[in-house]
Amino acid sequence: MVRLFPQAVTLAHKLLGEVVSAGDTAVDATAGNGHDTLYLARLVGEGGRVYAFDVQIPALEGTARRLEEAGLVDRVRLIHDGHEQMEQYVPPGVRAVMFNLGYLPGGDHRVITVPESTLPALEQSFRLLLPGGVITIVIYTGHPGGSEEASQIEQAMAALPQPEWDVVRIDFPNRRHRSPYLLFLQKL
């Protein structure tokens, strides 16, 4: 059986797989445990490039380890800085940007993404993105501050102009309360 809508993160991966191809540039705005960075590194292929941001050293170390094991560390630039500094590191012409909000699983749960930096990072992503390029935002509301971040981001994304942007909200009404959901943006 082909399950069309698995978890929010795997759904984001599937959608990115339809857009990102070999030679592309992609950004993991929240490297975290490195799963998304590794996935993007595979998609962009040998000639591609991934920029991965995190403010926490343990996250970047874990991500580096994961990439080394897969032999893909050469195509990734790991950046120890906030994603709201994205434009200082990443040149325009990006095919995809991933955001996986909240805290680092297994890390310090007090260190969370906040709208004060997530929103500027999104604004910069808009400028860096190629036409047809996409942004995925996996949103968690189960931790303190999560709902507030979610509602600020949703409000900002709902204000994006048509027909320049497709903004899509994908959630799972029969899953447990506060199950993660996905915002998907495509620059038209």
Added chain:
Amino acid sequence: MVRLFPQAVTLAHKLLGEVVSAGDTAVDATAGNGHDTLYLARLVGEGGRVYAFDVQIPALEGTARRLEEAGLVDRVRLIHDGHEQMEQYVPPGVRAVMFNLGYLPGGDHRVITVPESTLPALEQSFRLLLPGGVITIVIYTGHPGGSEEASQIEQAMAALPQPEWDVVRIDFPNRRHRSPYLLFLQKL
């Protein structure tokens, strides 16, 4: 450019294309102008079968014409009855059921789908569906009664048990107010 999330109806078609294959049985619960019936007739192939319901004769006539032009009328059974009678006509073992709610475009706008028949039709679809099978519901809220139907359906779908059902809601926050959106169900 591959646009990943076009209109709700074309998105429903795309998702069905990932699930329905040659030889399958599918149901168009709201034949209307026949676009969905024709799409399903193509997907199920020569050995497949489509059951298409509508309460309005002009809708069935238009659908029949469309199918004849495409040379596909033989694999479709057109049924002049309400979709809440679905189990009287359709044997179990269905891969997909499509609902496109509201009124018939170009027809009598006072004839609309209503929760009193849409909900029983959905209940019957649940029983007819194969494991892995899907239901797409394109929902319109721009006409009188539309919002009430939408909210009753959403409430019922949100109550479907996990892990037996994936229930997914896909809407477009930056499109015009009352833009159609999609509920997607998969039987696991």
